[in-house]
Amino acid sequence: MTSTVLRLRSQQRMPWSFLQCRSADLTLGNVTKNRVLEKGCAQGSVMGPFLWNLIMNDLLCTISKFQNCHKISFADDVLLIA
DSSP, X not given: OOXXXXXXXXXXXXXXXXXXXXXXXEEETTEEEEEEEOSSXXXXXXXXXXXXXXXXXXXXXXXXXXXXXXXXEETTEEEEEO
């Protein structure tokens, strides 16, 4: 394989690896709990807005085709009014 093909395959896996194997710690007083994060992407990340646009763009365009459904989207929030 050429280096270009290998680089493209690596870039295709990158967004998924960005979303996997993440956890968060919450500490209250002297008690700490760890949770595995199964949804969403890291807050404040550079990839967050890109992934939002990649996933939500088609959905929001499809919703726009329905006459009785109005959408409002801002940042990572969507409001549907039917």
